[in-house]
Amino acid sequence: MCGIVGAVSAKDSTAFLLEGLSTLEYRGYDSAGLALLSGEHSSGLQRARSKGRVAELAALVKEKALSGNVGIAHTRWATHGVPAERNAHPHISGGLAVVHNGIIENYEALRIQLQGLGYEFTSDTDTETIAHLIQACFKGQIGEPAENLFSAVQCAVAHLKGAFALAVISDEEPGCLVVAREGSPLMLGIGDNGHYAASDASALISTTKRLMYLENGDVARLSREAVVVVDGIGQPVERKVITSSLSANAVELGDFSHYMQKEIFEQPQALSNTLEMISGAGQLHPGIFGAEAADIFDQVEAVLILACGTSSYAGMTAKYWIEQVAGIPCNVEIASEYRYRQSVANSKQLVVVISQSGETADTLAALHHAKSLGHTHTLAICNVPESAIVRETALRFITRAGPEIGVASTKAFTTQLSALFLLTLLLAKANQRLSGADEKAYLDELRHLPIAVDKVLALEPSIEAWAKHFANKHHALFLGRGRHYPIALEGALKLKEISYIHAEAYPAGELKHGPLALVDAEMPVVVVAPNDEMLEKLKANMQEVSARGGQLYVFADGDSAVKSSEGVNVLMMPEHYGLLSPVLHVVALQLLSYHVALVKGTDVDKPRNLAKSVTVE
Template identity: 90%
Template sequence: MCGIVGAVSAKDSTPFLLEGLATLEYRGYDSAGLALLASDGFSGLQRARSKGRVAELAAKVKQEGINGRVGIAHTRWATHGVPAERNAHPHISAGLAVVHNGIIENYEALREQLQGLGYAFTSDTDTETIAHLIQACFKGQIGEPAENLFSAVQCAVGHLKGAFALAVISEEEPECVVVAREGSPLMLGVAEDGHYAASDASALLSVTKRMMYLENGDIARLTRDSITLVDRLGQPAQRQVITSSLSPNAVELGDYSHYMQKEIFEQPQALSNTLEMISGAGQLQPGIFGAEAADIFPQVDSVLIIACGTSSYAGLTAKYWIEQVAGIACNVEIASEYRYRQSVANPKQLVVVISQSGETADTLAALHHAKAQGHTYTLAICNVPESAIVRETALRFITRAGPEIGVASTKAFTTQLSALFLLTLLLAKANHRLSEDDEKAYLDELRHLPIAVDKVLALEPSIQAWSNHFANKHHALFLGRGRHYPIALEGALKLKEISYIHAEAYPAGELKHGPLALVDSEMPVVVVAPNDEMLEKLKANMQEVSARGGQLYVFADGGSAVKPSDGVHVLQMPEHYGLLSPVLHVVALQLLSYHVALVKGTDVDKPRNLAKSVTVE
């Protein structure tokens, strides 16, 4: 989603702001802009905006000679108003500039009120409303006249409804940046030469690894030498300064052509890192999910998994594991739907929220809803240890996938699956459903998982050869059964996301109940065919496709006896991996989508209309 960068520095902040925006490009955006207070102290506020990539903005900034020690910058992903320079941030109101992530729900009423006060709007955005609102608070047109920029922002925030992260600068106070957070992530960087702000830690790494994560309701004033911070009640507050574990090298592309390719091939190491705590373990300890896990897990009588997109498919896979191995009922809810329906709370239910970023707005709101319903057994599975979701749950498991830059999730998904399998085993132990022999066998399989994934990656040339068959197609079907149906869903999502081929997934047994009407020689049908208890049923479903002239592309386990023939293309997977087979099959589907996108020439890492971190509803 949108990205924010801000700086109050002893030196020209322009290079940092542009570098920070470039670092945030992976989040998805359609325009970019910055505003600086001129270093000479006389030129006042300078602004540059452009539709398109950060490189275009950088060229414009250089051409116009814009520079300054105090500044804010932004990449915009359109919500209110089309992608256009007039809608790009920062937005200005008489010498005051604002950048904003999130959505202001009451902006229309505020806009009408401000227009009545004489403010003229030049954009279609909700953000311009914030700029004029702060200005009106400054002047006393709304409330008492503000003493300074900080109090004007406090006044304005009190009138906003929705989710937001703000950074504000003004000619009236040229030595400070004021920031505020409610719902959307925002953090501060503490360095020797000044203070910085960003919506993502990666944007701060070029200047500091010392960071302060703001909490909802926080408002802070940054100068070169100080940070003044208050909470939502206006009381002075302190937030811990932590040293980020992120490395600047972790977000570099290296020798790969795309971040998605890099992240697909990083999966063996990501899985090794995530499973490091069991590398020498003879048995699992609940403490890997938090100190309270040993007390909570024996009380759990059901599981509710809440997530969005790819993370929800990880949850659907885990449903099969949890019910089969742990013998506990499991339900999976789409986060954006769960909070808006009447549900029945169960105090013994474990609520599991899954998010790569830990800031997914729908998932975070669903967690708040679950807690308001009375749920106290809450668990976060997340890739970012300092994120909001992690801070707000009783238990947590941090996947160690490392930064994931490509919009289409790969290594975050497989590490989520590994975490969910660990959860399955611990719930089974707590429910007296896991023998010592089975526990040892499952741990051995988990330890071998990175090697098994590496063998799948070796199939890349064969998968690449298939990609040409999809280049001129407009639709595709993905089929799976049992615990591999969610993997078919994930495979279809990947193809949609990065190649723009319409793809749908079905449980293979559902073909005859409607989707079979679509099958012809122009409709490729991708089949996930593990050598499990559903294989013979799946073969019958494949025959239904062949009989209608469909083209089958089958990822088959060894020993499955699925043979290639006319219209049936078979790629032999290296080994059958039992319950963990979904992890191997999804890696093959990731490679297929990646190479199809290459053939089609789409933007693999930044697909149109999509964003990496979805921080608005």
């Protein structure tokens, strides 16, 4: 991990590779590098690597005057080995260079085998093992001598265990690029004067919108003239070429200071786009989740939601909706934990997987585990139509949030919530628990949701003023109750992700069972306080904080009778929004985290140690 770009072109590919890496910076990384060949008449492999940002690599490439028609490039997020130039990709074996996303689980055994064959290792990575392994296959030290780079890569991947996306070039065949995929995303760009590869479509669309998504097990050979793909058993296959709807403008910053700020303010439009299918609807139809949805929803007796991070908090919020409105039991599990425990499968359970990218390794693995247990009623909620998760479920709902560049998820989360509320209503209809009048009322609330969110965004100046009080703080507590407890969790996650303030969230009733010991004047306590059935209980919990000298920052509804006083700061939300109130309150928490990060001076869009699309376990 974390970003791959490759090209074989009729012209110099250096600018394309560097531009592609710049486009992928949002995914998070600690070092960058590239390797180049000069087409059919190669003068040898050229490589540049640097710890730090792509701009530093670009300066090094300019200083060395590197160029080439064929090349691979990479941004690395450290897994094996510390961030350092020696661990940066590409890794080389002889005249062969490799970049790699993912993790090779059996690299230690392979490393010992290759050292026994005389290969020397200069890095701490699992990726260098791949480079030497391909070279050994090329030379016939492992298996029969390979006819060419394409067959050498096919030989090598047969020995790899784990998840990977690879791009390989060799000065033995300077006119081609070979790529392979197993578990980690990789796609090809089909151009008029060459062919391209990347781990994310955003790196390709400035050059071509014609994309080919590789399947697990695929190995492909790219030349200027053609693309040849074989599957996991070496059989030639045709993969569909699609035209991407993504525009280059969609990944530009525009007039905003950061992508996170831009994406927070894009939420009204993202919600409008996601809910467009109900803009004039008098009632909901299951077909918005797929052709088989009506039959499947009629059979559903329980729901299991699998997700990670922010997406898991969307699932936790939906649990309250599904059980209250649809009357169906719902369980939410962290995807990275689900497949490592004994669970009881239920053939009438709907398994919902949620992922912004659709390539989240833990969520994909959890889906595979659920299917291996016999679950056939599967549904993906995702922002990327061509992603692996979408391709592997019976039903799907594509949130139309557009590209989300900031590592801290914002608009992906709120559009996931809107999709989950639609699911709730359809399950309620199938369970005969939704009257026509209630359905109409809920649809009206969904249609008004973008306007309601826009009103929350107007609170930014007041939230910005609050942020200054967090500048010298090291810890914070977030409190919520009921369906707003997951929103408190999400608020705490956002604050620690981008400001590096340690933050925890609790159901407010749990304060007295331990966390209250932490409360003092130096720990701000952020409270999500809508005017719902839990408000009076929440007020009592706030009194517990005030009595210990804690400083409260309360997001309250205008009619909740929560007043500002000494140590109690209250910001009134523009309107109470019933079951959909979590969507409004989380936008306010996003703004708070963003402005606290600005005060702290942290890197808002690329927080340390994190990556956008987590394609490793």
